[in-house]
Amino acid sequence: MAQLWGGRFTKQTDELVYRFNASISFDQRFLKQDIEGSMAHVRMLAKQEILTEDEQNQILAGLQGILEDVESGVLAITEEYEDIHSFVEANLTARIGEPGKKLHTGRSRNDQVALDMRLYTRDEVKETDALLKELLKVLLRIMEEHTETIMPGFTHLQKAQPITLAHHMGAYFEMFKRDRSRLHDILERMNYCPLGAGALAGTTYPLDRDYTAELLGFYGPMLNSMDAVSDRDYLIEYLSALSTVMMHLSRFCEEIILWNSNEYQFVEIDDGYSTGSSIMPQKKNPDIAELVRGKTGRVYGALMSLLTTMKGIPLAYNKDMQEDKELVFDAIDTTKGCIALFTGMLDTLSFREERMRKSAQNGFTNATDAADYLVNHDVPFRDAHGIVGRLVLRCIEEGKSLDELSLAEYREESPVFEEDIYEAIAMETCVNRRLTVGAPGRAAMEDVIKKYRKYLEGECENE
Numbered sequence: 386m387a388q389l390w391g392g393r394f395t396k397q398t399d400e401l402v403y404r405f406n407a408s409i410s411f412d413q414r415f416l417k418q419d420i421e422g423s424m425a426h427v428r429m430l431a432k433q434e435i436l437t438e439d440e441q442n443q444i445l446a447g448l449q450g451i452l453e454d455v456e457s458g459v460l461a462i463t464e465e466y467e468d469i470h471s472f473v474e475a476n477l478t479a480r481i482g483e484p485g486k487k488l489h490t491g492r493s494r495n496d497q498v499a500l501d502m503r504l505y506t507r508d509e510v511k512e513t514d515a516l517l518k519e520l521l522k523v524l525l526r527i528m529e530e531h532t533e534t535i536m537p538g539f540t541h542l543q544k545a546q547p548i549t550l551a552h553h554m555g556a557y558f559e560m561f562k563r564d565r566s567r568l569h570d571i572l573e574r575m576n577y578c579p580l581g582a583g584a585l586a587g588t589t590y591p592l593d594r595d596y597t598a599e600l601l602g603f604y605g606p607m608l609n610s611m612d613a614v615s616d617r618d619y620l621i622e623y624l625s626a627l628s629t630v631m632m633h634l635s636r637f638c639e640e641i642i643l644w645n646s647n648e649y650q651f652v653e654i655d656d657g658y659s660t661g662s663s664i665m666p667q668k669k670n671p672d673i674a675e676l677v678r679g680k681t682g683r684v685y686g687a688l689m690s691l692l693t694t695m696k697g698i699p700l701a702y703n704k705d706m707q708e709d710k711e712l713v714f715d716a717i718d719t720t721k722g723c724i725a726l727f728t729g730m731l732d733t734l735s736f737r738e739e740r741m742r743k744s745a746q747n748g749f750t751n752a753t754d755a756a757d758y759l760v761n762h763d764v765p766f767r768d769a770h771g772i773v774g775r776l777v778l779r780c781i782e783e784g785k786s787l788d789e790l791s792l793a794e795y796r797e798e799s800p801v802f803e804e805d806i807y808e809a810i811a812m813e814t815c816v817n818r819r820l821t822v823g824a825p826g827r828a829a830m831e832d833v834i835k836k837y838r839k840y841l842e843g844e845c846e847n848e
């Protein structure tokens with residue numbers, strides 16, 4: 386047991402208590418951040434003449450050595466240390482002697498862990514964003530290739546109106562674009578530095594908190610030392626953003642699973658992203674999509690868990706907050722893994738254009754356009770709705786689609802119909818006449834695609 390405390394204790398911690406309390410098994414994940422934070426702290430202490438130049442240099446070299454040795458496998462992080470902070474400090478002192486014992490001057494593990502977690506999370510938010518950007522690139526590629534690929538759009542999972550594959554993909558482009566913008570908001574709000582808050586009430590040493598904040602790439606120091614050691618809002622925001630990403634991925638997976646089913650056959654998932662059955666030789670299952678959908682619950686769980694952990698904690702630091710780590714780490718790993726796998730699956734997905742088109746054609750998705758035709762010939766919309774409804778009923782009875790009815794049959798319902806009805810209800814016409822902003826018509830889609838290209842190329846991530 387290597388603990389940083391013990392002076393006031395008369396007996397050893399019980400083994401079970403020690404293990405229950407220890408966090409080294411999971412907080413070793415932020416060794417790099419712990420060392421980076423300590424280096425900034427030490428530089429500041431030397432600048433403020435709380436440490437000498439020489440002590441600073443020895444400590445910095447010692448910390449650098451620990452990082453390199455752990456990374457190269459020479460030094461192992463073992464469970465004999467209570468947490469990553471104890472591991473670093475004990476090893477530092479073992480390496481450089483007396484100056485090592487000065488590292489923790491003007492600092493508490495409370496502000497230290499708050500800093501480590503913030504640094505770690507800041508990097509992860511950026512990585513999540515980069516993964517989403519890769520996903521958006523794949524979506525844009527599919528959109529560019531499929532502005533003329535017609536498919537049915539659904540409401541209530543019933544065929545509704547014809548759209549294009551580009552349009553459908555564009556809906557997800559918007560969702561993941563908003564997810565990125567949520568991440569950017571979080572970065573803006575969380576980028577303030579807790580270091581220097583001490584245990585809860587700051588310290589009597591003349592620390593320069595602006596300086597450490599600047600060294601560590603923060604906008605500035607957090608302005609209340611009690612809040613600085615107690616705030617986990619940014620993790621809750623991040624878990625909420627991750628939950629939303631997972632919700633979007635899960636909806637998309639659900640659609641891919643449907644589209645890949647024998648009934649739809651709109652897409653074929655690449656063999657590399659499918660799995661077989663141990664008993665049924667014919668099977669090719671969409672397990673990856675199902676797993677992404679399934680893992681969504683786990684990320685929501687982390688959000689609920691942390692919200693619940695935080696709800697009754699009095700100011701300032703309490704050990705409950707150690708519980709933030711495992712669930713946040715798991716949610717981050719899960720979501721990042723899911724985005725990456727999903728991107729690969731989408732990138733290799735093949736689209737069965739003929740099947741999609743036929744499905745749109747056979748589902749009366751042009752019924753609205755048939756009604757609009759009548760409206761354009763001065764029939765009131767409500768009457769037009771009734772006329773086309775009766776035509777659809779006839780088609781259902783005769784097993785036909787609207788474009789298979791003869792002109793005579795059309796005219797039995799309304800004399801207004803002319804030969805040009807066929808042109809008016811052709812799938813291409815239905816789609817390409819929908820030119821309002823955000824609609825599937827090719828010209829409207831191309832405008833949007835141009836904007837998306839700019840967005841992905843541009844510096845400005847949110848436009």
Ligand code: ARG
Nearest residue numbers: 408468494495498702706707
């Ligand atoms: N392992 C602790 C955590 O994760 C570090 C802070 C410990 N602070 C304390 N006062 N015991 O929260």
